[in-house]
Amino acid sequence: MNPARREVSVPEVLAQIQALALPLSGRDDLDAVVDQVGGARFVGIGEASHGTHEFYHWRGELSRRLIEEHGFTWIGVEGDWPDCWRINRWVRGHTEQHLDARGLLERFERWPTWMWANQDVAAFLDWLREHNLACPEDSRVGFYGLDVYSLWDSLRRIVVWLEANAPDALPDALRAWRCFVPYGEDPQRYAWNTRLVPETCETDVVALLMEVRRQVAKRTITDEDAFDAVQNASVATEAEHYYRIMVRGDQSSWNIRDEHMMATVDRVAAHLGSASKGLIWAHNTHIGDARATDMAHSGMINLGQLLRERHSDEGVALVGFAGHRGTVLAAAEWGVPEQVMVVPGAAGGSHEDLLHRALGRPALLVFGDDRTGPWLSGWRGHRAIGVLYLPRQEHGIYVPTRMGGRYDALLWFEETEALGPLHHEVRPADQEYETEPTGF
CATH class of the missing domain: 3.40.1660.10 (EreA-like (biosynthetic domain))
Structure with a gap:
């Protein structure tokens, strides 16, 4: 044997x-x-x-x-x-x-x-x-x-940071915010809607992430508040993606979440x-x-x-x-x-x-x-x-x-x-x- x-x-x-x-x-x-x-x-x-x-x-x-x-x-x-x-x-x-x-x-x-x-x-x-x-x-x-769940809180934090540090960039944040407003701060409702209507907020939150990164890169010193702003923009982007995939019953939503946690570990480190x-x-x-x-x-x-x-x-x-x-x-x-x-x-x-x-x-x-x-x-x-x-x-x-x-x-x-x-x-x-x- x-x-x-x-x-x-x-x-x-x-x-x-x-x-x-x-x-x-x-x-x-x-x-x-x-x-x-x-x-x-x-x-x-x-x-x-x-x-x-x-x-x-x-x-x-x-x-x-x-x-x-x-x-x-x-x-x-x-x-x-x-x-x-x-x-x-x-x-x-x-x-x-x-x-x-x-x-x-x-x-x-x-x-x-x-x-x-x-x-x-x-x-x-x-x-x-x-x-x-x-x-x-x-x-x-x-x-x-x-974690990846704080879509609304993260959007609020981005708006506050832009108001104080880059008011000219506020339109990108407000555009992303307005895209989600019809869903009453309910990510499930937003995600289910994307199954019926092909339009999503993905473009708006990705544009917001890029704009926040651009604003932070212009600063001579990346301070704590700027780091917080970039991470909140990343959370908003990944949360939109996560909820949209989750309602399909697709197990890849689990991978999106853990990949986001890994990316956050790397950013913090x-x-x-x-x-x-x-x-x-x-x-x-x-x-x-x-x-x-x-x-x-x-x-x-x-x-x-x-x-x-x-x-x-x-x-x-x-x-x-x-x-x-x-x-x-x-x-x-x-x-x-x-x-x-x-x-x-x-x-x-x-x-x-x-x-x-x-x-x-x-x-x-x-x-x-x-x-x-x-x-x-x-x-x-x-x-x-x-x-x-x-x-x-x-x-x-x-x-x-x-x-x-x-x-x-x-x-x-x-x-x-x-x-x-x-x-x-x-x-x-x-x-x-x-x-x-x-x-x-």
């Missing part, structure tokens, strides 16, 4: 998991992963849901150590550019210093607010601001949004200079390399894959999260108030089930160079909970995954708790829709 094709027994898989696992109870237990990934220029840190306390808390703990011990200089998150730009200005001590992090995050209004307006993010941002204020201005850690080091926060489905999942069979890519393909020579590390059972903060359908839901024990034969059977306690698993063992090289389901979750449909949210190819390390939790939101959703959301990880 060919040894490479022989049937692998469950005890062999459990033995490999146990051999890799280290106890995880305090931040000092992160030593192995900090040492493993600290030399990389880009470290992606995932989450297995958008509503679990342990994933957010430990992502924050790992980030703190990488900032303090290995000089990471910025964080890019699965969030909107304009909202995160306000956070960036605040944590670096520039604006709204009368607020604490909770006060800043209370202003988040776009559903799902709990992704960022929660107790764990507030605690991390309070720490980050305190850390920054003890550092020289040029050493302070930035906080940036990578270039803006901050070659010595900058970035931490990337996003769901496992964005952070874990798509080539080690069934996403690849559908022609889908993701941020983790693109980071490895484009920056492996500078150092890229990907860290995932997983849990067995507990509670999660999520919604039953789009736009409705969040609720605490019970997460049942993992499906039999999944990565989570095997981790539970092998360990039964929180653990850190750092994979090292050899990824050939029976667990790391085997294909099994890996749970992915997004902002939407229906426990009765639990069987449909497992992404076939080769763990050793998807991540470089994994943080495992036996039992997890729901995030604590800073405020509750009070009305249905009617704009800025996204593609959910549960859609695989």
